[in-house]
Amino acid sequence: MKYAIVDIETTGGYASSHGITEIAIFVHDGEKILERFETLVNPGMEIPYYIQVMTGITNEMVSDAPKFGEVAELVFDKLKDKVFVAHNVNFDYSFLKHHFLETGHEFFAKKLCTVRLTRKVFPNLASYSLGNICRSLQIQIENRHRAGGDAAATVKLFELLLNNNAQPHIEQFLKKTSREQSLPIHLPREQVEQLPGKPGVYYFRDQKGKIIYVGKAKNLRHRVSSHFTHNGSGRQRQEFLRNVYQINFQVCGSELMAAVLEDNEIKKHWPKYNTSQKRLEFQYGLYRFEDRRGYIRLAIERKRKHLQPVYTFGMLWEGYRLLWNMIEKHQLSPELCFVEKNAKTVLPQITVEEPIEYNRKVATALEVFEKELPSFAIMDQGRDEGERSCLLIEKGKFFGMGYIPTDIQIMDLDTLKEFLTPYSDNDYIRGLIYRHAENYPQLRVPLS
Incomplete structure (x- = not known):
């Protein structure tokens, strides 16, 4: 070999934006x-000053050096x-894979x-950077x-590792089923x-445990x-891999519980690399x-910090759909609900009564709306055979989730809540649970 x-x-x-x-390549046969x-290689771009200071390689030194495309075939043959x-x-x-690809080489x-090999052979070193390893050894x-x-x-280190019985580890690392080489450098x-x-x-954590x-x-x-x-060549991908030092986890009873917990934990910790999942919930509310x-008067508006909405929505159209249903069902005034300027259809002609009579209709509409909000639980498998998982929707809002021993029969809502951990309600979680209830109606347990 x-x-x-x-x-x-x-x-x-990172390879996608740097040269x-x-x-340097040393071909070695194990002995x-x-x-x-x-x-030297001309990177086709300026070398940042701090890198010139660190490496001693200046822009002048590489100005007449071959570009990577000019040496790609030779380098490819050395590595083949x-x-x-x-x-x-x-x-x-x-880096080499990315630049090979740009020159037409797979x-x-x-x-x-x-x-990783040094960690196996010399497991108690204070640091595994090349400089510190060389000093330690x-x-x-x-x-x-x-x-x-x-x-x-690195050649001297490799030879020292071979002389200290590294071969079994090398054979293990090179197996197709081994994950060792693909893992982040600092992750055991x-x-x-x-x-x-x-x-x-x-949870992925950095060197400080964050x-x-x-x-x-x-x-x-x-x-x-x-x-x-895979090892992407982008900046964020490479930075992410370098920053992963440890993994923690929580087992959940179901995939749905995992999705709910993930959303809650992202909002709690606001992790650096969860950019796509940092949702801003509850953009709109129904106000009275x-x-x-x-x-x-009823209105759909952006959520206000110091006002309590009747109900909340992630999307504006959801709020207006609800409000239109209330207008049509209870003969409310579109004008008094601030929907006239938003309507795309002909508005119903409704005679507005005196405030006392009209307000009774609004109160009835809100009372009916709140009564129609469902209360139900999603009961599914637990983390083991001795428990069941439970997610609770109470009056249309997510209350919380937890685990119930299989030998306990829950008969009422108050008893059920004693087993659950309350969580923040939001439109995203509600949507997850409602869709799950529609897809798996056998798991839905109505509550009153």
Whole structure:
């Protein structure tokens, strides 16, 4: 088996927007170096000053160097049919794969990360950065932060690992079923392997233990593993992978409970990488107020901080649909409900009574509306055979969820609520539960 031990220098941290400035490849057969290749590369862009200071590679040095497309064929041949070895392998691999693709080369190789391999062979080091490992293991490193110097140090580290019985770990890492090489560099494999194949919510945490991503899963182990099945070249993807240090999880009784808990946890922790799920709920509300003439008026408006709405909606059209139903059913005045200017159809001609009579109709409409709001529970399987999961809708609003022992028969709403944890109600969660009740009517238990 041959290994290509690689190090690259770049203009930044992610491949899709940054270039390569230097490449070094040492071909190794597991016993000795067979070949060494090293070249500067013109990245086709300015090298940031701080990177020039760190690496010593200046814009002048690369101005006459070949562009990646000019050396791509040669580099491809050096790497072909070899195990791709690097310190934090996914970084170097993602850059080369991206730039190969831009030059028309489809590059795939088995990967071996010396960070993860060193953790197996020397598990108690304080740090696993290349510089700190070399200091801890007394490996001499020269020309630091240049591709040739760092690659040469990685070769010495690789040889030291081989001399300390690393071969069984290498064989395990290179198996097709192994997730080791695809995992974020700082994430222990054991944390992924301990995940159960059950529904639940998982939390990715950074080095300080702060939650940076929350997700839901029908199968926790499969879903978490799917995050790491490819190494995207974008900035956010690479930054995300570098920041994942640990995983925690909560098992849920059902996929629905996991979805509800995920939404609640995202709003509670506001994780950095949950950008698409940071929903702003309850944009609109149905409000009731009395005007100067004494008429009770209904209005759909954006939610107001210090006013309590009769009901809330995520979408404006939902509110107007409800209000129109009330107008038609109870002969309310469209004008007094502020819908005249929003109507796209001919308005009904309704004679408006004196305030006392009209207000009785409004009160009746609101009373009927509140009575028609359903109360029901979704009863499903629990986390084990000794319990059932329960999500409660009370008068049209989400109350909370929890678990009930299977040997307890719930007969009334108040007793049921004693087993549940209250959660914040919002339009998104309501929608999840109502759709679930429609799709699985056998799980819906009406309550009064």
